[in-house]
Amino acid sequence: MNVMTVVERDVSETRSKMDARGVQVWYGDKHALKDVDVAILDRTVTAFIGPSGCGKSTFLRCLNRMNDTVASARVMGKMTMDGQDIYDPRVDPVQLRAKVGMVFQKPNPFPKSIYDNVAYGPKIHGLARTKAELDEIVETALKKAALWNEVKDRLAAPGTGLSGGQQQRLCIARAIATSPEVLLMDEPCSALDPIATAQVEELIDELRAHFTVVIVTHSMQQAARVSQRTAFFHLGNLVEYGETGQIFTNPRDPRTEAYITGRIG
Ligand SMILES: Nc1ncnc2c1ncn2[C@@H]1O[C@H](COP(=O)(O)OP(=O)(O)O)[C@@H](O)[C@H]1O
Ligand SMILES: [Mg+2]
Numbered sequence: 001m002n003v004m005t006v007v008e009r010d011v012s013e014t015r016s017k018m019d020a021r022g023v024q025v026w027y028g029d030k031h032a033l034k035d036v037d038v039a040i041l042d043r044t045v046t047a048f049i050g051p052s053g054c055g056k057s058t059f060l061r062c063l064n065r066m067n068d069t070v071a072s073a074r075v076m077g078k079m080t081m082d083g084q085d086i087y088d089p090r091v092d093p094v095q096l097r098a099k100v101g102m103v104f105q106k107p108n109p110f111p112k113s114i115y116d117n118v119a120y121g122p123k124i125h126g127l128a129r130t131k132a133e134l135d136e137i138v139e140t141a142l143k144k145a146a147l148w149n150e151v152k153d154r155l156a157a158p159g160t161g162l163s164g165g166q167q168q169r170l171c172i173a174r175a176i177a178t179s180p181e182v183l184l185m186d187e188p189c190s191a192l193d194p195i196a197t198a199q200v201e202e203l204i205d206e207l208r209a210h211f212t213v214v215i216v217t218h219s220m221q222q223a224a225r226v227s228q229r230t231a232f233f234h235l236g237n238l239v240e241y242g243e244t245g246q247i248f249t250n251p252r253d254p255r256t257e258a259y260i261t262g263r264i265g
Contacts, residue, residue, distance in 0.1 A: 014041040014042050014043065014044055015041070015042050016039035016040065016041055016042065017040050017041060017042040017043075017081065017082065017181065017182060017212040018039075018040040018063060018079065018080065018081050018086075018100075018182060018212070019038075019039050019040070019078075019079065019080045019083075020036055020037060020038045020039075020040075020059075020062070020063075020077065020078070020079050021037055021077055021078045021079075022035055022036075022037065022076070022077040022078060023035070023036040023037075023059070023062055023075070023076070023077035023078075023079060024036075024075075024076045024077055025055070025058050025059075025062065025067065025073060025074065025075050025076075026073070026074045026076075027070070027072045027073055027074075028072045031236060032055050032058045032236055033055045033058050033059055033062075033236050034236045034237050035077075035237075036055075036059060036077070036237075036238045037238070038231055038238060038241055040063075040182070040212060040214060041212070041228075041229060042212050043208055043209065043210075043211070043212055044208060044212060044213070044228050044229055045204060045205070045208050045213045045214075045215060045226050045227040045228055045229070046212075046213070046214045046215070046227060046228075046229040046230070046231065047214075047215050047216075047217055047222075047223035047226065047227035047229070047230045047231070047244065048060065048214065048215070048216045048217070048230075048231050048233060049216075049217060049218070049220060049223050049230060049231070049232055049233070049259075050232055050233035050234050050239075050259065051234065051259070051264065052218070054233040054234050054235055054236065055233050055236045056186075056216045056233050057186050057216060058073075059233070059238075060102075060184050060186055060214060060216055062075055062079060063079065063086075063100055063182070063184055063214065064093075064096060064097045064100035064101075064102055064182075064184060065086065065087070065093040065096055065097070066097075066102065068093055075087070081096075081099070081100070081181070081182070086100075098121065098125050098178040098179075098180060099178075099180050099181050099182065100180060100181070100182040100183075100184060101175035101176060101178065101180035101182070101183050101184065102175060102183075102184045102185075102186070103168070103171050103172055103175050103183065103184070103185045103186070103188050104171070104186055104188075105186055105187040105188070105190050105191060106191050107164060107167035107168040107170070107171050107191065108171060109159030109160055109162070109167050109170050109171060109174075110159065111158065111159075111160060112158070112159060113155065113156045113157060113158060113159065114142075114151050114154065114155050114156070114157055114158070114159050114162070114170060115138055115155040115156060116159075117159040117170055117171075117173075117174050118137075118138045118141050118142060118170070118173045118174050118177045119134055119137070119138050119177070120174065120177075121174060121175075121177050121178040122134060122137045122138075122177050122178060125178055127178065127179070137177055138155075138177065139152075141173040141174070141176050141177035142173045144173070144176055144206075144207070144210065145169045145170070145172040145173035145176060145203065146169060146199065146202070146203045146206070147166060147169040147170060147173055150166060151166070151170075163196070164191060164192055164193070164196060165192050165193070165195070165196025165197075165199055165200065166196075168188060168189075168191075168192060168196070168200055169199070169200065169203065172188075172200075172203065172207075176207075176210075176211070180211065181211065181212060182211060182212045182213075182214065183207060183211045183212070183213050183214070184214050185204070185213065185214070185215040185216065186216045187216050187217060187218060188200060188215065189201070189217070189219075189222065190218065197222075201222065201225055201226050204226045205226060208228075215227065220248070220260060223244065223248075224244060224248050227244045228243065228244055229241070229242070229243060229244060230242065230243075230244045230247040230248070232247060232251075232253075232255075232256045232259060234255050234259065234264070239253050239255050239256055240252060240253045240255075240256045247260070248260055
């Protein structure tokens, strides 16, 4: 084997895609996130781990301004993508969410055909001029989501008729159809069986060739399998952030060690 071709890209030399500085989130008088600094690396899978209620989803939702839709939420601090302030008043959150796509815990396909689920975003964002172009976008997204072979003969069938794992891959196809740069996934496997989970994990590894992926997971095994970087949250603080292998084998903070060894959580 030619060694040159199998050398892993060195994550430490990857540039940062999104940066957060001093991010705080309040829901009414509940201080949910306290002064979070993190640099999300380009074309890297970053895992957010930590006990339930520690602020993982809250932070994920800051990255595409989904907290804008939560009336009681106040977000402070600075967040940038490619150096641009994503909270600048001139940024349209709908456009931002096309660039920073999201996949949720429970697969939530629209009550539409498989085709229309994937075509929806490209249509509303005017990404295709002709039916042939739209067909091409749909096919490419379904291929990247590793679902094309299973659905290519029934694109007109309802998305809700697929199995849970297929539905989640359909939601991933829908998210990537608008050519996002970042893909946020909030516990994307928690409603899936082990086989579907393994398929989605394999897919996440392939997606990092094209996208920056951030995944919230309550499974430390999953974080260790799919990510190159891990951030450990605890009680609204980002306690430790680093290379995934280091976090799991040689954590620097006693709270991280307590969590990964099962003493808190
Ligand atoms: N919409 C909301 N309104 C009020 N409190 C919320 C809301 N969403 C989350 N919280 C609170 O913020 C904290 C962090 O929640 P969350 O980000 O969902 O944690 P995690 O994803 O790590 O389980 C929790 O105490 C939670 O109860
Ligand atoms: Mg959550």
